[in-house]
Amino acid sequence: MKLFCPKCNTQVLGKDINVSENIGVCPSCHELFRLNEVIDQDLVTVAEKLLRKPPAGILVEQNAEQTIVSVPTRAIYSIFLIPFVVAWSSMPCFAFFQIITGRTQGAGFMLVFLTPFVIAAIAIWTYALFSLLGKVEIVFNKTGQSSIFIGINKIGLRHSVNWKKVKKITRVNHFDFRTHGFNRMRNEIKIEGEKIINIPLNAFNETKSNFLLAVVNYCKYKAK
DSSP states (O other): OOEEOTTTOOEEOGGGEETTTTEEEOTTTOOEEEGGGSOBHHHHHHHHHHHHSOOTTOEEEEOSSEEEEEEEOOOTHHHHHHHHHHHHHHHHHHHHHHHHTTOSSOHHHHHHHHHHHHHHHHHHHHHHHHHHHEEEEEEEETTSEEEEEEEETTEEEEEEEEGGGOOEEEEEEEEEEOTTSSEEEEEEEEEESSSEEEEEOTTSOHHHHHHHHHHHHHHHHHTO
C-alpha cells in the first residue's frame, strides 16, 4: 500500500502512519490527515491498467475530455430468478382479478392484505431485471465533475459527483440488521462527499466489483 500526503503529495511511510488511530502525518510538510481520506496509490495504478485493458464485458471509452465506463450486471442467477418472480406476481394479480370481477367478498380487506405482496413483487422484479439487464455507468470529466448512473437502459438514478469534494470511499460488505426485522446483505461501494452515493454490488461478480472500486478511487485521485 502506498499513501501520499493530500497537501504536498509526498509519500508517507509506515513510521508516520498510525493505523489504529486512523491518522498519518507527512514527513515533509507535517500535514496531519485521516488515512481513510487518502487514496491508495496502488489502487490508482491498478485502475489505470484496468482502464487500458478492462475485464470482458466492460466498456471503456476515453478521449481528451472524459472517460466513460459502463459495467453491465448480467448475473447468470437472474435467469433462474425470473420464474420465481413470475410465480410470486401471479398470486396478487389473480387476487386483483377476483376483486375487479366481483368474485370475492370483502374487497377492502383483500386490498389491504395484498399490499405487502404487491410491494414485494415490485421490489423483486426490480432486483431481477437489474441483475439481468442493469448497469453502472460512470462518466468522469477531468475537471472533477462526473456522474454515476445506476439502472436499466435509461431508467434509473443518475447522481452528479464532484470528486474534489469526496472525502471517503469504502466498500461495505456485511450483514446489516434492518428495522423491519430481517438480515440483509449490504454489498456496496459507499462514496461520501457532498452527498452519500451507494453503488450496489450484489448483482456483480467479484471481478466487476473490484473494477468499480478501483475506478471510483481513480476518479477521486485524478480530480485533485
